[in-house]
Amino acid sequence: MIKKQLFINGEWVEAKKHTPLLSPYTGEVIANVPDATMEEVEFAIEAAYQARNTMAEMPIHQRATILEKLANLLENRAEEAAILISKESAKPLKDAKGEIARTVQTYKFSAEEAKRINGETIPMDAAPGGEGRLAYTVNMPLGVIGAITPFNFPMNLVAHKVGPAIAAGNTVVLKPASQTPLSAYFLAELMQEAGLPPGGLNVITGSGSVVGGKLVTDNRVKKISFxxxxxxxxxxxxxxxxxPVTLELGSNAAVIIDKDVNIEKIIPRCVTGAFSSQGQVCISLQRIYVHKDCYDTFVEKFVTATKNLKVGDPLNLQTDVSALIHRKEVDRALSWIEEAKQKGAKIAIGGTSEGSILHPTVLLEVEKSAKVSCQEVFAPIVLINKVESVEEAIDLVNDSRYGLQAGIYTENIHTAMYASKKLYVGGVLVNDIPTFRVDHMPYGGVKESGIGREGVKYAMKDMTELKLVIFNNN
Structure with a gap:
């Protein structure tokens, strides 16, 4: 049995308490994981606080080298890392391999962006009284960054916080999701091997109220990225x-299918967007609004493609859909499906479970007040509704408490421009699903989808403070 330790100040520290970590797929215990006490969280924060000057004064090329080494180490151990993700989260192995590839890129982007931290000169004599003065800005690291991450991308979403923080000269206290701590401890091993100074990264597992609560309220922690x-x-x-806080929150992401679109071509992409990682993705395709002229064709082909998905063991490379993160999530999802049925929805396929696996589910004619429509479903469930026009579809997309990303498939450039203007979301994808992200683009939402932007360059901006320096040469 694997027994993990806390990673604090560059050392592995025996925790006072441990809890068993269960496989979402088999239910078996796969590790015993530290359940940090307040004293241990205090130790981690103090270690990061004491190391903040070391990281801030480290030459940029050294920070970049550490991140480059980290990316290379992870790339060399990609198979091991992907299996670890599959075991602790039940993410299908082929999806986990894709996540590792992206994580390597995220750390490479972080190494590159570390070298691009720069300020600007200010023309002081543009204002009366500014003559004879030289001014410039510099970007200063904030200090200790508190990073709180979820289970669904346990390597890459950690990288989106740790990579930019280290690149900008900060230290990090990382609280990974309780279900996926092994990936974070694996990162700590690699970061240690890459040469990060003690205290630069500290990994603490435990309850949100203890670890997260302390990170949020402690004055030594200068920013929270959640x-x-x-x-x-x-x-x-x-x-x-x-x-300051950066909040990447939920969504009920939607795509609009205009008339005259090549349905055959876009079906595989839409099915992938709806069901990859069991739909446990912030930008998972949850709502599809299809123009009436092609609705029947779209539904028929989408359901047929869904039938071909392979359900089962996440460690099988043929598996497309495996277990949800907890059995209670299956029960919740089934209750939401039942509520939608009570409101008139029809099940085109799915709606059943097998152990902790919810079979891919397609719902039709869903009332917009149903939970599967207006809340974040975070399960392999997608609704397909008919619309009279793109305008109607845009109104339905915007009628949401969320606004992370949305997509539209259309052959009309004017329709695409109109939609890109009218959709009230953080990102509009033209001729693509909303379930698209590469790791250097600005990523974030509006409304209850969050505050701030990730994407390495944009995250680093929020992990530094702008300082103005003025020389009076008069």
Whole structure:
């Protein structure tokens, strides 16, 4: 049995308490994981706080080299890392391999962006009284970054916080999701091997109220970067006072299918968007609004493609859909499907479970007030509704508490431009699903989908402070 330790100040520290970590797929115990006490969280924060000057004063080329080494180490151990993700999260192995490839890129982007931290000169004599003065800005690291991450991308979403933080000269206290701590401890091993100074990264596992609560309220922690549910994110913002926060929260992402689109071509992409990682993706395709002229064809082909998905063991490379993260999530999802049925929805396929696996489910004619439509379903469930026009579809997409990303498939450039203007979301994907992200693009949402942007360059901006320097040469 694997027994993990806390990673604090560059050392593996025996925890006072441990809890068993269960496989979402088999239910078997796969490790015993530290359940940190308040004293241990305090130790981690202090270690990061004491190391902040070391990281801030480290030459940029050294930070970049550490991140480059980290990327290379992870790439060399990609198979091992992917299996680890599959075991602790039940993510299908082929999806886990894709996540590792992206994680390597995220750390490479971080190494590159470390070398691009720069300020600007300010023409002081553009204003009367500014003559004879030289001014410039510099970007200063904030200090200790508190990173709180979810289970669904346990390597790459951690990288989106740790990579930019280290690149910008900060230290990190990382609290990974309780179900996926092994990936974070694996990162700590690699970061240690890459040469990060003690205290640069500290990994603490335990309850959100103990670890997360302390990170949010402790004055030594200068910023919180959180990915998770809107309810928890709103609570963090309310408790953080003036501490800056980046919140990547939920969504019920939608795509619009205009008439005259090549349906055959886009079906595989839409099915992937709806069901990859069991739909446990913030930008998972949850709502599809199809023009009436092609609705029947789209539904028929989408259902046929869904039937061909392979369900089963996440460690089987042929598996497309495996277990949800907890059995209770299956029960919740089934209750949401039943509620939609009570409101008139029809099940085209799925709607059943097998152990912790919810079979891919397609719902038709779903009332917009149903939970599977207006809340974040975070399960392999997608609705397909008929619309009279793109305008109607845009109104339906915008009629949501969320606004992370949305997509539209259309052959009309004017329709594409109109939609890109009218869709109230953080990102509009033209001729693609909303379930698209590469790791250097600005990523984030509006409304209850969050505050701030990730994507290495954009995250680094929020992990530094702007300082103005003025020389009076008069």
């Amino acid at each position: 990915t998770g549910s809107p309810e928890v994110g709103i609570g963090i913002r309310n408790k953080a006072n003036l501490k």
